[in-house]
């Protein structure tokens with residue numbers, strides 16, 4: 001599945017002498033959450049200016065490309081605290097350089113930088129209110145509103161100003177705020193986006209880090225401590241690093257806990273722990289449940305067993321769970337690698353007359369023809385969104401002379417856009433909304449059978465994978481939006497209005 005783009009990845013570290021380098025590695029691990037642009041801001045004392053400053057480097061491109069010069073770390077991004085951001089824009093036009101995060105400002109209470117993962121559903125209202133007061137905006141991103149809310153707060157202390165600001169935010173947000181003496185992590189009260197706290201002692205002193213996913217901790221040798229809880233404002237300062245005791249403030253909750261279930265299906269890496277549980281474990285349970293809902297076709301003893309292939313990489317883990325369970329249930333089948341993914345796909349330049357979407361899929365995937373030829377092929381994908389990738393993959397598999405092609409989807413059909421930080425296509429572009437039934441879609445995809453995981457099956461699988469009693473958002477499958485979206489604004493609407 002590739003029609004939904006991840007939102008953003010955020011990483012921060014406090015009290016580590018090499019904070020910028022650690023953040024660089026953290027962002028590298030989170031690159032899958034955003035590939036358009038990235039940036040790092042550090043906090044350090046400037047000997048010439050005799051005050052604290054926040055040097056920054058931000059640019060379009062991948063982490064490895066933007067931070068390709070070691071001098072950036074040796075001479076520019078100094079300091080023992082840093083925050084970083086990898087971006088896929090969910091709000092604010094993609095081509096606008098001023099939208100690259102982290103944002104930083106200097107105001108009456110000192111320096112302040114912010115890195116934001118999510119989408120504010122009251123962004124338009126906030127922007128209108130500020131515009132009417134004459135506020136000048138530097139960007140078209142909803143993240144800038146957070147800085148304006150803090151800077152215009154009537155509270156005196158910086159921490160109170162931050163609390164004052166975040167209680168006014170609606171929608172999905174995981175934030176890292178860097179001040180002159182603190183790293184502050186905030187997760188919205190629904191807990192839409194994941195955020196975890198880690199401990200790092202690699203530089204010989206106690207440091208703490210915060211990341212969208214724990215795979216960022218593994219890369220730098222930090223250990224997972226716990227999640228930043230939904231609605232928690234977690235303050236990391238020198239005292240916290242010395243004692244291991246954190247000041248934590250709980251924001252009011254109006255809609256309960258609604259963690260994004262799609263993180264377990266597609267967005268997060270399987271080697272990450274989110275919402276307190278490994279993605280690999282939950283994703284395998286999802287595949288297992290799919291085997292109960294829609295196993296492989298049964299074949300005679302004389303026939304070659306069906307082969308099950310995943311759409312790499314995001315479907316690999318669910319496919320393993322699916323195959324293992326199918327076999328346990330007595331279905332003959334074998335896991336095979338029938339599709340190869342090219343990871344080095346940037347912009348695709350096409351020749352006149354070529355179909356852009358088809359070329360994008362062809363650049364990204366190729367078939368292993370010897371594996372597929374004359375076999376009953378069961379393709380497992382994590383989700384179908386626009387349907388164009390699925391249709392083209394089926395075309396390629398048929399061209400490789402598969403005997404039959406069956407499609408299994410490790411999630412329910414996507415019927416509604418996301419307003420909480422994921423870049424989904426519009427309601428009309430979602431493929432299931434263009435057909436009256438799964439059977440009609442099956443015909444369009446040109447497959448012998450098509451089955452989705454049921455919503456109850458998904459909920460059951462996630463519950464078995466993660467015993468926590470905290471709730472999940474499943475609005476893109478059910479249209480049951482946990483936070484009212486009447487006031488919400490999609491990325492397209494927001495970009496159109498403010499870019």
Ligand code: SF4
Pocket residue numbers: 192259260261262263417418419420421422473474475476477
């Ligand atoms: S609508 Fe879907 S993608 Fe968006 S937060 Fe809810 S579950 Fe996640």
